[in-house]
Amino acid sequence: MEQGNIFINQGISEIPDRKMAIIAESLYLLNLLILPGIAFLALVWLFIKYDNVSTRISGCHLRQTFSASIWVGLLLVLVTWVMLSTMNHDSPYTWMIVIPYFVICHSVLVLLGIMGLAKALAGKKFHYPIIGPSS
């Protein structure tokens, strides 16, 4: 496996194909797990800057994770926010719905990210079911 720090001595468009795919998937996971928002912005930046040719695997992973990350925002932030702002906080039933919803949604999205990362590591394309663009 090639080693070396990708951010030093390289413009982003020179980052090798497979590495870019790995970075995209990692940012998707980081956004979900440790750095919500920040990792997403980094992903958006890469998505815009990097010359993402759809035939290459980097292009596939960038577009898939970008789209999936927007879904993440909708499903985890927007829907949860709507639920919390419309439901009665003093009722246990609110929490009996909101917490399982959030946990299930979040862990399924993380699992998809892991599979995406696994495929990126193997140098293959990956299609996020439903939440990723079809091409």
Added chain:
Amino acid sequence: MKIKISTKPIYYSSLIVLLLLGLTIHTTIVLPQRDHLTPQIIKGKMVWEEHNCIGCHTLLGEGAYFAPELSNVYERRGGSQGGIYFIKAWLKAMPTNIPGRRQMPQFNLTEDELNALIAFLKWTSEINTFSWPPSEKG
């Protein structure tokens, strides 16, 4: 592909094991200084174990979740004012045979065993658990 086996993880895990041993020794040393056991309490623990109370109840949150938490039952039922009498009366009144309610068996404990059990539960209620459970209901 050749795998390079690095010894680093072994090194880190040994460090962690050492840390665990250190903390364990510290914990083991401080505990007896805080908790004063009497033969009656020790007997009470035995009564508790030999009747498998943990099969339905929790004690300090561990056990089955079928019946109430008992680490604070002594206080919940009035401490030195009522706890003793309540627990005794309770154990003697089982089973309640109220339809639709979970039933506890009759263990036919002797007076001696009852007193030991209550001493054990009283001792347990005095353990410093950083105000766990969150409410007196357990």
Added chain:
Amino acid sequence: MLYPSQAVAKPYFITAIALFAVQVLFGLIIGIQYVMINIPFITFATAKLIHTNLLIIWLLFGFMGAAYYIIPEESEQELYNSKLAVLLFWVFLALTIITTLGYLLLPYATFAKITGNQFFPTMGREYLEQPTIIKLGLFAVLCGFSYNIAMTILHGRKTMINLLLLVGIVGSTIVFVFAFYNPSNLVLAKYYRWWLLHFWLEGTWELIMEAILAYIIFKITGDRAIVEKWLYIIVAVTLTTSVLGIGHHYYWIGVPEYWQWVGTIFSVFELLPFFFMVLFVFNVVNCTKCQYSNNAVKLWALSTPIMAFLGAGVLGFLHTLAPVNYYSHGTQITSAHAHLAFYSTYVMIVLTMVSYAMPILRDHKVINHGISQKLEILAFWLMTVSMSLMALFIAIAGIMQIYVQRATEIALPFIEIQNSMVVMFWLREIGGVVFFIGVIIYITNFFMVKKKYGTR
């Protein structure tokens, strides 16, 4: 089958599966008792005892079968002493039956008296309810098992997979010593009980599970180097996170406060091994290319890490932070986690192994034949989906319990709350029935269908 001595795995697997069915049956009994129907002849405590003890026992049977099957092949060596393996099987089975009958037929206190618990008290602690002499017998079985495996490997080829399995097995045996340590200080007793339970479930058993998974994936892909590379990472992460992760059991049992920090910080990362397991299988297994034809095994092997990630990783993480655990400790949340974690990590890996090995042990030339595969895949889905839903229902009940019993000003008494959660407990019981149907289909498939169509 490459080595005749691998055949000793067969009775172990069959017993494991049979006890699995009995265990689930007792689960159904306690599920019914949860919805307020009192059953004559058996108390909740007795049925629960059998439910949890048989779980541990049959998983051990499964691990032993797996080891007896894998080790000769990996070591390129007949089993060191297959007579001993057969003997230990009968001893273990006898111990299991005696213990279960003892629980069923005698009041627990009488069982304790008869077996001399007063001379060496170790009974009456969760998961360690067996009489002291039975524990001794169990320890002897584990020692003999470890010895047999160790000698086989010593004389044969050493691979990462069989060495890891050896570490897991010997480690489990050593850790079992803590079953005999029950200090009269309750706090210390609880402290050391977790040295057995946590270091088994999140330590040595996890290593065994990882070794079995690696073996199966190696069998599917045929690429040892890449499997070993991943295995190395996974094991390293497991070892560095689980050891001090034990602190997540020490928050509220009366030990010093620093355990809240230690437990929280380390156990957060206990999710990582499961993360890497999912990454591993999906990175390595290329479903479109590989020639391996037993689809049921592939399904089990690929789903095990996913489910383990959810049950052990996610559900474990959810209540492992001290501030969360303050509210969730000792509620139905714990039960939800215990169910899904045990199923996803250990039940599934044993069933994967059984599905892989049994057709070979029964000498079936063609594994991939219609009906049998379909039935097994159906059983897989029935069990996995119903167990996930069961965990969900229990978790929802747990949230409600926390809210009404702990997080409000005027907390309600325990029993009243339990009555108001009865809908969730009913749903759980229905899930249990579906799960049981899955088990029955799985077993029927092995003992009937495969016999009939298997050798075609």
